[in-house]
Amino acid sequence: MSDGGASRVKVFISYSSADREFARFLDGSLAAAGVATFLAERDLKVGDSIPERIFGEIAAATSLIYIVSHASMRSPWVREELGVAKIRSMEGKGFGILPLLLDDVALPPSVSHIKYADFRDWRDATSYRKTMLELLRSLGGAPVLIGQRQILWYLDNLDALKFVKHALSVLHTRTDTAAGYFQWFNSWHWSVKYAAYDDDPPFLSAMDRLEELLAPVADGDQRLRALKECIEPAKKAVARGARDPGDRAESSRRIREVVEICARMLAILNDLEGDFEASVHAAIAARMDHP
Incomplete structure (x- = not known):
């Protein structure tokens, strides 16, 4: 992504701790593209009010990435984050929810109408890169050829x-x-x-x-x-x-x-x-x- 486009984008990554390995790699890929992220395991500090900080970060984000997996479907925190994101998206201010499918699981009804990015084969480098480029385009970026x-x-x-x-x-x-x-x-x-x-x-x-x-x-x-x-x-x-x-x-x-x-x-x-x-x-x- 260009520096100008990246500077306007901030993504909240909503995930289950069981999927933290993928979330960390995703966070690194977004950082490489100049996208600012909120990753709870890294950014929550001792003494933070967890609900207050999370809801504030969703309010400040331009998009929420929802990592969809068996574990996240069972996570009360992920469901809460998704609920807050749905409210934000209905405000009509350009906020988007981007589902990323990690497991063979049906999307929740609240986001089943949204096109998802298929990361089920994310450990394969070629598949990961292809889907990652699709995600970056959704965030307003594009692959930049290197000089x-x-x-x-x-x-x-x-x-x-x-x-x-x-x-x-x-x-x-x-x-x-x-x-x-x-x-x-x-x-x-x-x-x-x-x-x-x-x-x-x-x-x-x-x-x-x-x-x-x-x-x-x-x-x-x-x-x-x-x-x-x-x-x-x-x-x-x-x-x-x-x-x-x-x-x-x-x-x-x-x-x-x-x-x-x-x-x-x-x-x-x-x-x-x-x-x-x-x-x-x-x-x-x-x-x-x-x-």
């Missing part, structure tokens, strides 16, 4: 980017898994330390390498800027997560912070791969049409 300078940069640095993506995948997978196993103990920080500091590839080295790669090109592309802006928060999240705060609730918050930033960066990298491949193919086709 020659960025294409050459991408081709020159494919191996290094694969190294970075692998490091992120290792940290995300092991930290997310460890969070589940260690939720009954006071040692969550060890899962971050193990995956980020004591493993191969070393996460912090990968972040330093990514920072070097992006330095000459990030300012020329919204998606590359979004990726660059994640690097410092990722380093800080890992540093905090690897320290034992001596408090179980704080350990839980820190581990989620690491998982969330990794998911966002992986989503942006996945989108970049698709964008660059599409741009390369378009450039090749143009050259063949006009040799």
Whole structure:
């Protein structure tokens, strides 16, 4: 999306916690396109009045994305958010509800008349990208082909980017898994330390390498800027997560912070791969049409 179009869009993502992996990746893809989002697991702070904050964020949003799944159909919070969104949409001020189908389930009657985006095969990169582009068009954006300078940069640095993506995948997978196993103990920080500091590839080295790669090109592309802006928060999240705060609730918050930033960066990298491949193919086709 163009920077001007993106700046006017703010999306509230309504989802069940059971679908948080998809919600995190979706959030990363929207961030790469310059779309502002509200994601409860990240944006709700200790001390917030949950109903007041959620209703206020829906009121401030231009759209609500409703992730439709078996879990969200059973969630009282999701039903409440959808109800508030329906009231907003009836005000006739351009507010939209965008259903995203995640499971084989019938849409609720209140939104069954709305065309949905089919993300049931979202783990397949090609399918995810195709449906994501449809969603971005619904939000007023369009795919932007990448310039020659960025294409050459991408081709020159494919191996290094694969190294970075692998490091992120290792940290995300092991930290997310460890969070589940260690939720009954006071040692969550060890899962971050193990995956980020004591493993191969070393996460912090990968972040330093990514920072070097992006330095000459990030300012020329919204998606590359979004990726660059994640690097410092990722380093800080890992540093905090690897320290034992001596408090179980704080350990839980820190581990989620690491998982969330990794998911966002992986989503942006996945989108970049698709964008660059599409741009390369378009450039090749143009050259063949006009040799």
